[in-house]
Amino acid sequence: MSESTNVATTGSRTTQILGFVVLLGLSVVFVLAFVVTEPDAVQQDAVRMFYIHVPAAIVALYLTVPALAVASAMALYKKTRWWDITAAAAAELGVVFCGLTLVTGVIWGRPIWNTWWEWGDVRLLTTLVLFLMLLGYLAYRRSVVDPGTRARRSAVIALVASTNVLLVNRSVIWWQNRTLHQKSSLIEGRLEDMKLFTFALSTLVFAVMFFWMMIHRFRIGWLEHKIETVGVDAAIAERRASAHAGLDEAISHPALEKEGST
Amino acid sequence: MTTIAMTHVGYLIAGWGITFTVLGLYSISLVRRGRALSTQVPAGQQRWIDTDE
Amino acid sequence: MSDVGADGSRSSRIARAKIDEALLDDASADAPKSLDLTPTEVVPSAKGKTRRTLPTVLLLGVMALLGFVLVRSLGDAALFFYNADEAVEQRDELEGRRFRVQGTPFGEPVTTEIERDGKLDVGVAFPIKFEGSIIDVVHTGNPAELFQPGVPVVLEGTWSRGLPTGVDPILGGAGDGWHFASSDMVVKHDNEYRDDNRERLDEANLGGIAPEA
Structure with a gap:
């Protein structure tokens, strides 16, 4: 049909560039993580899980959730669908990256801690709760039909859920002796040069990936909105x-x- | 160059494999969903940065 | 949209119906299936109720899961483990209870045969310390993969008097007539990452220069 009038993609020049950077970056990270960096003195090669687990956690906690919180606050303040759709997009990415954080953590935990999961660990618990809250947020959005009501109520839920990030972040400090999870290796400068560089690059690539996904996911939300209403x-x-x-x-x-x- | 056997290979394959698979599949789904929906909305309505409501 | 009705003023009702029909025919030929192009009045949220059932069930499911996690965890989290010094201090209250204790192993762990309740097992005996307090540990079963002196562990088990049959007194241990009978071991890895000296290991594996202790 009318290909001349319809742009049949959510991609653009910007997303193409971002996508290329991500693919190139991930290839470099892979080589650095598996060929260039040395194994750890204690963890041996299992340390290579670090280069995906921590970047995924950083994107989940410090990009998706803050984006969700800001967009939700703006949706309440400005009352526009633009912010509401941005919030929904951020929450969906939050589920993806938070889920990956949990899964890679579980897999890393088995050889290093000698356990897949510890129910009593505050860091693990707060991260799981955050993941479930984000899932709940998305489920709630689907259960409400009226856009105005949905935007208002889900924004409130999102703001409440977002505060959990503070708990996740502080858990290893506030409950030092009640958590198995180690403290931040970064803040205390416990990473050697090449490991630090690989980790930093991986985090950067994950962050670019977040923006690429965010743009596409937002545009999907926007199209759905157009189809639902004025479309x-x-x-x-x-x-x-x-x-x-x-x-x-x-x-x-x-x-x-x-x-x-x- | 000597071949160095890695420890924890199964865990590494699982961790990296799941991560790349999930991110890859999710990215593909985003592009596909975008394409499917784009055909249903005229170009004039596809302005992303739009705060006219 | 205003232009939907705009041409209505120019045509009779029947004529408009014909146009609509023509539009419909054309639309059904190439329009995506999911989009209904019937030019009727759009009534927002008219289809609401049935759409809600599944998401609501999903939402309730997620909330139930959240509740389960909180109930399952909070009890444990409040006191996930005692540090070695706390465990020694509160030995009287903890006796007979199963709990977790954290400490850093030191000295040389000794692999040993353990006879407990007439049953013979293989295990490892070692001391742990935390804030100056020492506990003698007899762990039944294989230790964790990363278990080694200097890397803190969290052990689950009970306080027991004396030492099990077959276990020699633990070198450098507390020797206070008690030991911690552990059956589950988790390694509490720290946040330090140091490069492994691969060359030295390779040399050792090849029977070359052995790494110094």
Whole structure:
């Protein structure tokens, strides 16, 4: 159909560049993580999990959730669908990256801690709660039909859920002797040069990936919004105008007028 | 160059494998969802930065 | 949209119906299936109720899961483990209870045969310390992969008097007539990452220069 009028993608020049940077970056990170960096003195090669687990956690906690919180606050303040859709996009990415953080953590924990999961660990618990809250947020959005109500209430839920990030971040400090999880290696400067560089690059690439996904996910939300509401009317109007321009003539055709009056 | 056997290979394959698979599949799904929806909305309505409501 | 009704003023009702029909025919030929292009009045949220059931069930499921996690964890989290000094201090209250204790192993762990309740097991005996307090530990079963002196562990088990049959007194241990009978071991890895000296290891594996202790 009308490919000349419809842009059949959510991509753009910007996303193409970002996507290319991500693919290139991930390749470099992979080589650094598996070929260039040395194994750890204690963890041996299991330390290579660090280069995906921590960047995923950083993106989840410090990009997706803050984006969700800011967008939700703005959705309440400005009352626009733009911010509401941004919040929904951030929450979905939050689920993806928070989920990956949990899964890679569980896999790393087995050889290093000798356990897949510890229910009593505050860091693990708060991260799992955050993940479930984000899932709940998305489920809630699907359960409310009215856009205005949905935007308002889900923004409040999101703001409450976002405060959990503080708990996740502080858990290893506040409950030092109640958590198995180690403290931040970064803040205390416990990473050697090449490991630090690999980790930093990986985090950067994950962050760019976040922006790439965020742009696409937002545009999907925007399109859904258009289809749900004004999109239907616009599509009809567009069709009337472009596909059947000839019908205008038919409308004023004497035969039709006559038929209509009988 | 000597070949160095790695420890914890199974865990590494699982961790990196799951991460790349999830991120890859999610990215593909984003692009596909975007394409499917784009065909249903006229170009004029596809303005992303739009705060007119 | 205003232009939907705009041409209505120019045509009769029947004529408009015909146009709509024509539009519909055309639309069904190439429009995506999910989009209904019937030019009727759009009534927002008219289809609401049925759409809500599944998401609501999902939402309740997630909330139930959240509740489960909180109930399951908070009890444990309040006191996940005692540090070695706390465990020694509160020995009287903790006796007979199963709990977790944290400390850093030191000295040389000794692999040993342990006879407990007439059952013979293989295990490892070693002392742990925390804030100056020392506990003698007899762990039944294989220790964790990363278990080594200097890396803190969290052990789950009970306080027991004396030492099990077959276990020699623990060198450098507390020797206070008690030991911690552990059955689960978790390594509490610290946040330091140091490069492994691969060359030295390779040399050792090849029977070359052995790494110095």
